[in-house]
Amino acid sequence: MDLRDQLASIAGPAVAPTAADADADLARGRRALRRRRTAQTLGGSAFAAAAVVAAFVFATGLGAGAPGPAATDRGTAVSTTQLVSYKGKQPKGFVLDKIPDGWFVQADDPGSIVLAPSRIRNKPGVDPSSDPLYDPNSFEGKIAVMLQSRDQGGPPAGTEVEVGDRDGVLAQSLDNDSGRTLWVEQPSGVYLQIQFWADLGLSHEQMVDFGAGVHVTKAAKQGAG
Template sequence: MFSIAAVAAALSLGPGLVGGPAQNSPASAQSTNGTPAGIKLVGYTGQQPNLFTIDMVPEGFFIQGQNGYELVLAPEKAKTPDPAKPDLSDPKIYTDKIAVYLQNKDFTVEPGGDEKLTINGKPAALRYIHTGEGTPDEGTAVEATQIFVVQAPHVYLTVQFDASTGLTKEQMIKVAGGINLTAEAVAKAEKGYAAQTENSKTGKK
């Protein structure tokens, strides 16, 4: 269920990419580090998305799409339709991808006992999403990892990494830490989410 875009609590930030999806150019990007499997993070050189800036991505990843609710980064192979993997070409599905979206803190399950972090001086948390109903002690696999970064009193920036991306925890933290909202986006989200919270208390729609 976490591989499907869940946007019920998301807030529209306005229009999507100007000029279409950006292209990442690994050849001109600066490699920073890699996993034992050889996955590298590279400086992002494509067109920046609307209201976000991206510092680094896994090598070969590009902005597959952005709408008013989420930003999706996908591997190079997503550019070529594969009948055997139709989800890969659909930016609304997060399988094999990195999804970035905003959430109202008041309508989001608090990370609670999950791993607490500080990213760029902001409170953050890391949560592992496991398959099935079991717990890590029961040997269930990690389906995805979510990193929450507090942006404002009502605003979480959530970056979700599908397990198949193969990134280490350190790499995921670096990618999440390099995704930043503009001041305009934070202000708009805070205003909208604060109103959403107040309306929920008063019963207004």
């Protein structure tokens, strides 16, 4: 007896399928097809839902873990410095309500104020020409307050803001990509200008808040050129 005959004897005589057997097989096939289609539909829905969630997290910055700077600052400069009440001697042409914590008035005259970090204050033996921070005539790394020049036009395009009870524009500095200049219109029609060098640790909201605390006195003078 060869292998085929042995298998045939084990399986027994062939039995013709009945109509009931055919119906049962057909029903099982249909159920299997429905299960497969249901699984595909659910899988597609889950993928779509996951894609929506991923898009929402990417767009809003919300998700597991701590939010990044873009989520907390909404596209503005990141704040690492606080504004505090100014306790020093008031400048000649302006009155200051607030200054950045750890800063001081480095230079002032009726036409302008220059504020700088206190860490450079009264350091002996430093050549100002070697570091602009030590040069009171330099605005680099500092905040400068002044009236617009007599031969200067109005503010450039920028973000319109309310500075206290006055209208203002926060514009990108022309010679400093990440610096900002705040223009605040005065009752006389002249603009107060506050120049913020790049990376001072002040948010744009703080720049506006600082500007609201700068008051022009009658002693302030416009420059030219």
